[in-house]
Amino acid sequence: MRLTVNDRVHDVAPRDDETLLELLRDRLALTGTKLTCDRGECGACTVLLDGATAYSCLTLAVACDGATVRTVEGLAPPGSLSTLQQAFIAHDAAQCGYCTPGQLVAAQALLDHSAHPSDDEIRAAMSGNLCRCGTYPKIVQAIRAAAEAGAGASADAAITTAEGASRGA
Numbered sequence: 001m002r003l004t005v006n007d008r009v010h011d012v013a014p015r016d017d018e019t020l021l022e023l024l025r026d027r028l029a030l031t032g033t034k035l036t037c038d039r040g041e042c043g044a045c046t047v048l049l050d051g052a053t054a055y056s057c058l059t060l061a062v063a064c065d066g067a068t069v070r071t072v073e074g075l076a077p078p079g080s081l082s083t084l085q086q087a088f089i090a091h092d093a094a095q096c097g098y099c100t101p102g103q104l105v106a107a108q109a110l111l112d113h114s115a116h117p118s119d120d121e122i123r124a125a126m127s128g129n130l131c132r133c134g135t136y137p138k139i140v141q142a143i144r145a146a147a148e149a150g151a152g153a154s155a156d157a158a159i160t161t162a163e164g165a166s167r168g169a
């Protein structure tokens with residue numbers, strides 16, 4: 001089967017019971033996406049699957065033939081941080097940081113569809129991502145700040161740059 005992850009095409013032969021999370025971490029070495037609950041409750045494994053958020057621990061890899069996946073590693077070109085990632089740092093929105101990759105992917109998905117969400121819209125969109133450290137208020141602050149800084153447009157620019165770099169490689 002073939003899938004595209006962060007603008008790179010991969011031909012892989014996963015087991016029938018292999019999850020997308022296992023494929024990303026164990027075959028492609030994209031370990032930014034985290035395994036925590038392994039049962040669709042926490043959101044640490046969130047990725048974008050054909051543009052929509054998905055729990056990769058609940059997604060069978062074989063069901064992703066032909067799909068396009070974006071992980072936290074693909075939110076900005078290598079060696080740089082997106083506006084959203086910078087806002088998470090500026091607002092101290094991580095403690096242990098284990099939930100943060102999933103939080104970032106879910107937040108970017110929100111901003112890509114709604115450039116200026118209200119705090120209630122942010123909380124609703126992020127309700128599938130749990131944080132055992134309880135940094136929820138700072139996560140909302142960071143997303144609000146990123147929206148005010150134009151994170152949707154910024155991410156689009158970053159992704160376009162990454163695609164250009166990938167094509168040139």
Ligand code: FES
Nearest residue numbers: 036038040043057
């Ligand atoms: S590890 Fe997938 S939802 Fe928790």
Ligand code: FES
Nearest residue numbers: 095097131132133
């Ligand atoms: S920062 Fe520790 S789980 Fe969210």
